[in-house]
Amino acid sequence: MAETRIGYIDILGDPRAGYIGGVLITDRVGVPVEFRHTELVNPGRVQKVLYGKSMERFLKCESLAKCLLTDLENKPDLLVVPDAEYYLLTRTFNFPFVQLSKAAKEPLQKHGESVDVSESEALIQIATVREPLRLKVDRKNAPAMAGLKTVLADLGRTMDLLEPATRVQAALKEILTDMVRDAK
Numbered sequence: 754m755a756e757t758r759i760g761y762i763d764i765l766g767d768p769r770a771g772y773i774g775g776v777l778i779t780d781r782v783g784v785p786v787e788f789r790h791t792e793l794v795n796p797g798r799v800q801k802v803l804y805g806k807s808m809e810r811f812l813k814c815e816s817l818a819k820c821l822l823t824d825l826e827n828k829p830d831l832l833v834v835p836d837a838e839y840y841l842l843t844r845t846f847n848f849p850f851v852q853l854s855k856a857a858k859e860p861l862q863k864h865g866e867s868v869d870v871s872e873s874e875a876l877i878q879i880a881t882v883r884e885p886l887r888l889k890v891d892r893k894n895a896p897a898m899a900g901l902k903t904v905l906a907d908l909g910r911t912m913d914l915l916e917p918a919t920r921v922q923a924a925l926k927e928i929l930t931d932m933v934r935d936a937k
Contacts, residue, residue, distance in 0.1 A: 757781050759908060760829030760848075761917045762821065762839070764813045765925040770933050771795030774817035775925045778827045783912035787827045790925065791817050793932050814841050822846055831901065833918060840891035849897055852889040853905075853914055861885050865906035869898075877902050879909035886914065 757780075764774040775790040794812060801808055818839060822832075831849045834840075843850050861868065861878035868876045868885075873895040876885040888905065890898060908914060 757904065757908060758786060758827055758829045759914075759917070760825075760832040761921045762818055762832060763835055763918065763921045763925060764817050765922065765929060766809065766812075767929060770929060772812050772817060773925055773929050773932070774813070774821050775921050775928070776818075776821045776825065776832075777917055777921045777924075778825065778829050779912070779917050781908055781911050783917055787825060788924065789821055789824060790928055791820060793929070810838050814838055818842060819845065831904065833914075835918070837889070837891070840893075843891050843893050849890060849894040849901055851894075851901060851905075852887075853918075854887045855882060855915070856885045856887040858885055864909065865902075867902050867906075873898070875902060877905060877909075879906065879914060882913070882915070 758778050760776055760778045762776040764772055766772045771793045773791055773793050775788065777785060778787040780786055794816065796808060804811055819842060822842065829848055831851055833853050834850050837852065839850055856876050858876060860883055864878055864880040866878045870876060873892055874887065874889045875898060877888055878885045888901065890901065905914060
């Protein structure tokens with residue numbers, strides 16, 4: 754049986770420096786299998802005017818994230834995304850995109866127990882965190898919700914499901930800092 758892989762993606766934007774994206778693929782215990790990041794993208798003034806409010810969404814999804822996910826050698830079984838804007842990419846990629854966050858709720862009784870909030874949102878108790886996790890998916894992946902809860906409960910026995918997202922953010926900040934320093 755193939756090893757389950759979970760991916761984490763994020764895009765870091767700095768108004769002066771530009772945007773950089775990164776994706777981390779881990780194994781079932783949170784050990785990195787693959788990490789990729791983009792070069793710094795700094796849209797010009799004319800691009801900012803032409804794209805207006807859609808600039809950040811375009812950079813995040815259509816430019817940086819799509820490039821990162823296309824180039825992966827180790828495709829994830831599911832990808833943790835920071836917000837729903839990334840759901841646009843589910844038309845292009847054949848793995849579920851999920852949002853995970855701590856739910857400000859009392860713990861459920863046991864590991865793996867879940868409560869459906871809607872067809873595309875559920876609370877699931879994971880042993881590594883006190884409160885349940887809020888799991889959200891796009892409508893395309895709503896039918897796969899039961900399977901996703903099972904996979905996450907299984908992974909939650911061996912890793913902190915939220916922690917790798919902070920590693921991606923920290924790595925991007927380090928890379929951005931180095932790029933800005935090297936440009937001086």
